[in-house]
Amino acid sequence: MxxxxxxxxxxxxxxxxxxxxxxxxxxxxxxxxxxxxxxxxxxxxxxxxxxxxxxxxxxxxxxxxxxxxxxxxxxxxxxxxxxxxxxxxxxxxxxxxxxxxxxxxxxxxxxxxxxxxxxxxxxxxxxxxxxxxxxxxxxxxxxxxxxxxxxxxxxxxxxxxxxxxxxxxxxxxxxxxxxxxxxxxxxxxxxxxxxxxxxxxxxxxxxxxxxxxxxxxxxxxxxxxAALKILLVNTKGPRSTKVLVQGVRDRYNRLPAIMEPILDSIEEISCTCERVLLELGGSPVDGQENTQGKNYQILEELVDICQCLLNALGVGHPSLDQVSSITAKHGLHSKLTGAGGGGCALVLLRPDTAPDVIDKVTAELRDCGYDVWETSIGATGVSQHSQPK
Structure with missing residues (x-):
């Protein structure tokens, strides 16, 4: 071969x-x-x-x-x-x-x-x-x-x-x-x-x-x-995206006047996130005050608020609440990612997050039976890794 x-x-x-x-x-x-x-x-x-x-x-x-x-x-x-x-x-x-x-x-x-x-x-x-x-x-x-x-x-x-x-x-x-x-x-x-x-x-x-x-x-x-560092947590909880989407639809049909502002707030979170990520990923300007800490604080607040809003939509899960509880105890912020109802959560890591904090959180989450990866977002897309010989 x-x-x-x-x-x-x-x-x-x-x-x-x-x-x-x-x-x-x-x-x-x-x-x-x-x-x-x-x-x-x-x-x-x-x-x-x-x-x-x-x-x-x-x-x-x-x-x-x-x-x-x-x-x-x-x-x-x-x-x-x-x-x-x-x-x-x-x-x-x-x-x-x-x-x-x-x-x-x-x-x-x-x-x-x-x-x-x-x-x-x-x-x-x-x-x-x-x-x-x-x-x-x-x-x-x-x-x-x-x-x-x-x-x-x-x-x-x-x-x-x-x-x-x-x-x-x-x-x-x-x-x-x-x-x-x-x-x-x-x-x-x-x-x-x-x-x-x-x-x-x-x-x-x-x-x-x-x-x-x-x-x-x-x-x-x-x-x-910006290539943000995160912990990715797979709770491995079985869930059906189709069922979760339909559940949100049913709640929307019952309570449209309540659900519409929640959806609007989630969009405002997305728009704010976009502005912050672009600022974090841009080139620094001479004389400009370093705003990295402020931007990470905003991202952490967005993570917390969005998790609450997603729970209000009905797509939370006790396993995701447990992830939030464990990470919050160590000063970290997490939210579900994807359909919810179990599945995965992301935990935002500041650049100066102490390695021992990451190790402790990872160990506690794994003790709960969850898979945990320390990784980053903003990775390179599809890539070639070798030339033919």
């Missing part, structure tokens, strides 16, 4: 502010998370087989290239502007995956995303997709609302499009803006296969990195963003 022809990675994402309110046309802020999914593509000379390995979900499948080539997209496919598979094409992908159209488990969806990208790109390029081994491993827990599927789809798109010369191999770590747009378009189609009707936030953050604002379908990247 040869050395890896290409190694790429893509970051996960975290919602800073705006959860649930974004469903009602309010602004949300999302940022890339420095926990990544890495894809290694090994070419195997003279091989006729393609293997996909996803050890995080105990999946390994092998196909013959000829069998993959037989699954052809219906109609014309624009390699730089992909479209969803037709029902006939999707049925062919299910047959390759060894499943029927009723299967929507994690393994099946991961297979479909790979097979869709491989076969579609294979049929729209002069240089066909290679035989070999595709090995993807992630630091992101699946199903935790941290964009694990988007990081997977983004890494797949970047690797396949580069291998097939649809986009140029970057001289450094990342691609041109034009090529990133193509990667993002394919990643979005993969996300649609997995999630049905995604917003496009996760794949955009995974592709471009840094942070974005999102409102009424419009995604706006930040010009610069």
């Amino acid at each position: 040869s050395d890896p022809e290409i190694v790429v990675s893509a970051p996960g994402k975290v919602i800073l502010f705006g959860e649930h309110a974004v469903v009602y046309g309010r602004k949300a802020i999302a940022a890339s998370l420095d926990l990544r999914t890495q894809l290694k593509i090994h070419l195997i000379p003279d091989s006729t087989a393609v293997t996909l390995e996803l050890p995080d979900i105990s999946l390994s499948n092998t196909w013959q290239v000829a069998d993959l080539a037989a699954a052809q997209p219906t109609g014309n496919v624009d390699v730089k502007n992909p479209s969803p598979p037709s029902d006939k094409y999707l049925a062919a992908l299910h047959r390759l995956a060894g499943t029927d159209t009723d299967h929507t488990d994690t393994r099946t969806l991961a297979l479909l995303a790979f097979l869709y990208m491989y076969t579609s790109i294979h049929h729209t390029t002069v240089r066909k997709c290679p035989a070999g081994r595709f090995h993807a491993a992630s630091q992101l827990p699946p199903g935790a609302g941290l964009g694990s599927s988007a990081a997977y789809c983004t890494a797949l798109a970047a690797g396949l499009l580069t291998m097939c010369n649809v986009i140029s191999r970057p001289e450094g770590k990342t691609w041109s803006k034009e090529d990133l747009e193509v990667i993002n378009a394919w990643a979005f189609q993969g996300e649609k296969l997995i999630h049905g009707n995604p917003s496009g936030i996760d794949n955009s953050v995974s592709t471009f990195g840094d942070a974005i604002s999102f409102k009424s379908g419009k995604i706006s990247p930040f010009e610069s963003v």
Whole structure:
């Protein structure tokens, strides 16, 4: 087996502010998370087989290239502007995956995303997709609302499009803006296969990195963003995003006059966060008073207020209350991130937070059975990590 022809990675994402309110046309802020999914593509000379390995979900499948080539997209496919598979094409992908159209488990969806990208790109390029081994491993827990599927789809798109010369191999770590747009378009189609009707936030953050604002379908990247340190806590509490969203809708329908001001307040938090992050991420001006401490204080207040408002929407959970209680005891501030009802929380860390405080909080949270990572937001988007030899 040869050395890896290409190694790429893509970051996960975290919602800073705006959860649930974004469903009602309010602004949300999302940022890339420095926990990544890495894809290694090994070419195997003279091989006729393609293997996909996803050890995080105990999946390994092998196909013959000829069998993959037989699954052809219906109609014309624009390699730089992909479209969803037709029902006939999707049925062919299910047959390759060894499943029927009723299967929507994690393994099946991961297979479909790979097979869709491989076969579609294979049929729209002069240089066909290679035989070999595709090995993807992630630091992101699946199903935790941290964009694990988007990081997977983004890494797949970047690797396949580069291998097939649809986009140029970057001289450094990342691609041109034009090529990133193509990667993002394919990643979005993969996300649609997995999630049905995604917003496009996760794949955009995974592709471009840094942070974005999102409102009424419009995604706006930040010009610069501070790389904030956080603790990310996975309470591992089972929850259904669909059920939580419907619960907020039911409460809104019962109490619209009360819910509207809550949603407006959450949007104001998002807008304030955007201003603060841009200021923290900007270049210092000579003679300007150092406002870093003030901005971190504002962010901490936003975290506390937003957590209370999200509880008022009905998406809190005792496990998230426990995270808030433990972190507050040590002078830290935390909120849920994502759908709520369990799931994940983020804990804001000031640059001068003492290491022993971080260690104590981490130990207490892990004693509760939670997973904890010390990481940062504002990470680089999809990246290449090695050149072919």
